[in-house]
Amino acid sequence: MFKQFYDEKSSTLTYLIADMTSKQAVLIDPVNENIDAYLEIVNSNHLTLVYSLETHVHADHITGGGKLKSMTTAKTGVSRACGAETADIQLEDNDVITFGHEKITVISTPGHTAGSLSFLWQDRLFTGDSLLINGCGRTDFQGGDAGELYDCITGKLFTLPDETLVYPGHDYNGRRVSAIGQEKGINPRLANKSRAEFIDIMANLNLPKPKLIDIAVPANRRCGTPEPQQG
Ligand code: FE
Numbered sequence: 001m002f003k004q005f006y007d008e009k010s011s012t013l014t015y016l017i018a019d020m021t022s023k024q025a026v027l028i029d030p031v032n033e034n035i036d037a038y039l040e041i042v043n044s045n046h047l048t049l050v051y052s053l054e055t056h057v058h059a060d061h062i063t064g065g066g067k068l069k070s071m072t073t074a075k076t077g078v079s080r081a082c083g084a085e086t087a088d089i090q091l092e093d094n095d096v097i098t099f100g101h102e103k104i105t106v107i108s109t110p111g112h113t114a115g116s117l118s119f120l121w122q123d124r125l126f127t128g129d130s131l132l133i134n135g136c137g138r139t140d141f142q143g144g145d146a147g148e149l150y151d152c153i154t155g156k157l158f159t160l161p162d163e164t165l166v167y168p169g170h171d172y173n174g175r176r177v178s179a180i181g182q183e184k185g186i187n188p189r190l191a192n193k194s195r196a197e198f199i200d201i202m203a204n205l206n207l208p209k210p211k212l213i214d215i216a217v218p219a220n221r222r223c224g225t226p227e228p229q230q231g
């Protein structure tokens with residue numbers, strides 16, 4: 001079973017994958033405010049949530065990982081490079097996450113943030129903000145690095161079969177899925193661009209700072225749980 005959710009406020013895309021034999025399920029990039037919608041699908045299909053995974057520490061919304069951990073049997077998983085010490089699992093490149101008969105392979109794709117990951121399940125790639133449809137995540141904060149992003153997109157993601165479906169962490173234009181072949185061919189930041197050209201494009205985007213960054217980044221380092229009380 002596969003389901004995509006969309007959060008209107010932050011344009012975040014969240015994914016639920018379930019193995020219907022064992023009924024074990026995984027969520028990728030859950031949003032704090034949409035937990036009820038996820039749990040409705042989980043419960044009505046008699047699924048057991050085993051993992052809540054993050055592609056990275058988000059700057060634009062608060063993760064639902066902490067809430068899911070307290071309400072369900074889900075374990076939270078974030079890249080070791082994210083500095084999210086409260087996560088149950090510190091993910092690394094090439095780790096394999098199994099649930100029932102299914103498996104997800106972790107691909108480290110730093111550049112948008114130092115701890116950005118992509119997840120490969122069957123012929124579907126969940127790219128977070130590393131590779132977006134016709135774009136890519138910005139590289140100007142949270143340990144971002146345009147050169148690193150170019151290297152992992154062209155050296156890792158673009159070596160997957162062209163038919164591999166690309167499910168990004170966001171889309172602001174109503175698109176929901178792409179494919180590796182399509183992004184290789186027409187992504188304006190990457191198609192036929194050299195590393196130097198890509199770095200130049202990324203250095204000149206002049207994007208405003210995300211509205212929620214000062215709240216969301218510290219909260220997401222704690223997997224979305226409230227700040228501990230002082231004293
Ligand atoms: Fe992001």
